[in-house]
Amino acid sequence: MLQNELFNNVMRDFNTGYWELHSDPHKEIWSEKFYKILSYKKEEVEANIDYFLNNLIHKDDLEVFRDNFLNYQRNSIDFKQHIKILNKQGEYQLFRCSTNDELPVNIKSEINFIFFFEIILEPSQTITRDNFYYKETAQMTSTGSWYVDFIKKESFWDFETRRILEYPDDYIPSLKDSASYYAEDCVQQAADLFFNCAMVGTPFNTEIKMVTANKRVFWVRAIGKPVYNENKEIIGVRGVFQDIDDIKRKELRLQRSMDIIASQNSRLFNFAHIVSHNLRSHTSNLSLLVQLIEDISDPSEKIELIQEIGQISTSLNITIEHLNEIVAIHTNKDQEKKLIRFDDTLKIVTSGIGQMMSNSKTTIQKDFSELEEINYIPAYLESILLNLITNAIKYKHEDKDPVINIKTYKIEKKKYLKISDNGRGIDMNLFKDKVFGMYKTFHYNKDAVGIGLFLTKNQIESLNGRISVESEVNKGTTFTIEF
Amino acid sequence: MTKNKVELACIIDDDDMYVNLIKKIIEAKQLCKNLLVFENGKDALYHFEALLKNLNRDNIPEIIFLDINMPIMDGWEFLNKFTQIKNKFGKVITLYIVSSSINPVDIEKAKNINSVKDYIIKPITIEELEAVFLKESA
Numbered sequence: 278m279l280q281n282e283l284f285n286n287v288m289r290d291f292n293t294g295y296w297e298l299h300s301d302p303h304k305e306i307w308s309e310k311f312y313k314i315l316s317y318k319k320e321e322v323e324a325n326i327d328y329f330l331n332n333l334i335h336k337d338d339l340e341v342f343r344d345n346f347l348n349y350q351r352n353s354i355d356f357k358q359h360i361k362i363l364n365k366q367g368e369y370q371l372f373r374c375s376t377n378d379e380l381p382v383n384i385k386s387e388i389n390f391i392f393f394f395e396i397i398l399e400p401s402q403t404i405t406r407d408n409f410y411y412k413e414t415a416q417m418t419s420t421g422s423w424y425v426d427f428i429k430k431e432s433f434w435d436f437e438t439r440r441i442l443e444y445p446d447d448y449i450p451s452l453k454d455s456a457s458y459y460a461e462d463c464v465q466q467a468a469d470l471f472f473n474c475a476m477v478g479t480p481f482n483t484e485i486k487m488v489t490a491n492k493r494v495f496w497v498r499a500i501g502k503p504v505y506n507e508n509k510e511i512i513g514v515r516g517v518f519q520d521i522d523d524i525k526r527k528e529l530r531l532q533r534s535m536d537i538i539a540s541q542n543s544r545l546f547n548f549a550h551i552v553s554h555n556l557r558s559h560t561s562n563l564s565l566l567v568q569l570i571e572d573i574s575d576p577s578e579k580i581e582l583i584q585e586i587g588q589i590s591t592s593l594n595i596t597i598e599h600l601n602e603i604v605a606i607h608t609n610k611d612q613e614k615k616l617i618r619f620d621d622t623l624k625i626v627t628s629g630i631g632q633m634m635s636n637s638k639t640t641i642q643k644d645f646s647e648l649e650e651i652n653y654i655p656a657y658l659e660s661i662l663l664n665l666i667t668n669a670i671k672y673k674h675e676d677k678d679p680v681i682n683i684k685t686y687k688i689e690k691k692k693y694l695k696i697s698d699n700g701r702g703i704d705m706n707l708f709k710d711k712v713f714g715m716y717k718t719f720h721y722n723k724d725a726v727g728i729g730l731f732l733t734k735n736q737i738e739s740l741n742g743r744i745s746v747e748s749e750v751n752k753g754t755t756f757t758i759e760f
Numbered sequence: 761m762t763k764n765k766v767e768l769a770c771i772i773d774d775d776d777m778y779v780n781l782i783k784k785i786i787e788a789k790q791l792c793k794n795l796l797v798f799e800n801g802k803d804a805l806y807h808f809e810a811l812l813k814n815l816n817r818d819n820i821p822e823i824i825f826l827d828i829n830m831p832i833m834d835g836w837e838f839l840n841k842f843t844q845i846k847n848k849f850g851k852v853i854t855l856y857i858v859s860s861s862i863n864p865v866d867i868e869k870a871k872n873i874n875s876v877k878d879y880i881i882k883p884i885t886i887e888e889l890e891a892v893f894l895k896e897s898a
Contacts, residue, residue: 550863553862554829554860554861554862554863557860557862557882558775558778558860558882560883561778561860561882561883561884562775562777562778562781562883563883564883565778565781565782565785565882565883565884565885566781568785568883568885568886569781569784569785569788569886572785572788572886573788582784585777585780585781588777589777592777
């Protein structure tokens with residue numbers, strides 16, 4: 278017995294009988310109050326589960342109680358159940374059984390208890406009413422029950438299971454067909470859960486996608502637990518399916534919005550760092566310059582230094598223009614998308630840089646046959662192509678004329694654009710994480726500004742796409758955009 | 761105050777304006793005799809690697825001011841490579857990071873690198889710069 282005073286107080290408040298379970302199945306301890314409620318003396322009954330199942334419990338409650346009891350004893354799965362128990366006078370008394378989760382949260386018990394609260398029925402309350410309520414509850418909560426009987430090799434669905442799975446009333450379910458009840462990507466999960474429950478008695482409670490007779494995929498909560506016989510062997514699996522499609526879809530939508538918000542937030546955070554860093558480099562130069570001007574006494578040197586302010590102001594302006602471009606992406610992304618042909622956009626871009634292309638003897642090979650058009654913000658697609666093409670030309674190989682390959686294609690429902698060049702390449706070991714960073718340049722070109730790829734990435738991501746890069750020094754670079 | 765105790769200092773920074781201003785301060789205050797300037801980590805690393813092959817103590821700086829955000833090879837990468845060779849010079853080289861990044865991640869990272877003496881957030885003041893050189897010549 279627990280010597281815990283807190284526990285004793287609770288038991289006094291409960292004013293009820295209880296059992297204390299032990300791993301040795303013949304060692305249940307029944308409390309004094311339990312005997313007293315049923316008017317038995319200790320020596321008149323045997324305090325173990327087998328005796329209880331065979332002699333005291335009403336046969337209507339026997340099977341469910343046995344399952345609940347074994348599940349609780351072996352797996353510590355709490356339960357609540359109404360049962361009728363035979364008393365000394367030969368009449369049945371109704372009890373509400375509950376387990377450790379009935380205890381107040383401040384009591385943590387290592388030992389499993391079952392509590393028996395007596396219920397005094399009003400004469401008008403009858404069992405048939407219960408049946409009516411079960412049906413009501415099942416319908417109102419869209420919860421159907423099912424049973425797989427391993428002895429008779431039969432499956433049973435109640436009316437509500439048939440209804441939510443859209444099968445006719447005379448449909449006979451079968452374990453053989455069970456794969457067809459679940460969505461393709463959930464069949465394995467369902468099989469594993471069922472197998473575990475059937476073989477080792479592990480109950481399950483999970484969210485899973487099922488398929489109705491009309492091939493509609495929907496979300497259910499599937500709960501199952503083993504059913505035991507008198508010899509405590511598993512003879513079946515019983516459970517419920519609850520239609521939770523509405524809730525689950527809302528949850529998934531919420532999750533998606535959360536992901537979008539998180540990615541926007543991280544972009545904003547990034548942007549704040551960029552702003553802080555880029556503006557700071559100019560302001561700190563300004564502050565250094567002012568210190569120097571104050572420190573120097575020679576007037577002509579002072580005037581010389583004052584002229585430097587003009588240069589700082591110019592750089593500051595350029596930086597702010599760059600930052601404006603980035604902010605514009607975040608506001609522009611609500612611009613209207615249009616169905617645009619890749620070929621048309623490419624023509625616009627190449628005609629704008631005709632001079633640059635002919636000077637560098639650039640060839641562009643295009644293949645838009647697999648995916649000719651896309652619903653996108655036209656200005657973005659132009660800017661993306663322009664950036665990637667001019668990059669390929671700017672960083673061309675010293676000994677080779679630039680050849681740029683542009684190809685669009687689809688894999689499943691995703692749309693891609695791949696653009697590769699034969700330029701001098703980027704050392705990916707060194708720059709893998711930095712290719713798309715702001716003001717990162719990897720070559721000694723004087724006109725490298727380091728903003729193009731940063732803008733490109735931001736434009737693509739603001740429309741929920743992705744860009745990746747592969748490159749090898751002296752071989753060339755390939756950018757892949759997933760729209 | 762005795763001037764010019766530091767013979768050679770080195771600045772690795774891609775910001776021309778900043779480098780110019782530091783140069784002017786060093787000249788005006790006569791903080792050191794000579795100054796090496798590299799505009800990215802890679803150029804600086806080439807110089808130090810070449811020094812190893814042809815060890816000329818006069819070309820080894822006593823102080824390095826290193827920026828973090830630079831093209832081609834940034835400050836972290838330079839530090840990584842430099843830490844591997846810095847004991848071969850037979851001379852103590854004090855390295856300061858001078859950056860406009862106030863990102864705590866950068867500051868923490870710098871603190872955990874042994875070869876970094878201190879992390880100076882730009883703008884560096886003339887007094888700070890003087891103090892650094894004074895410490896070196898003390």
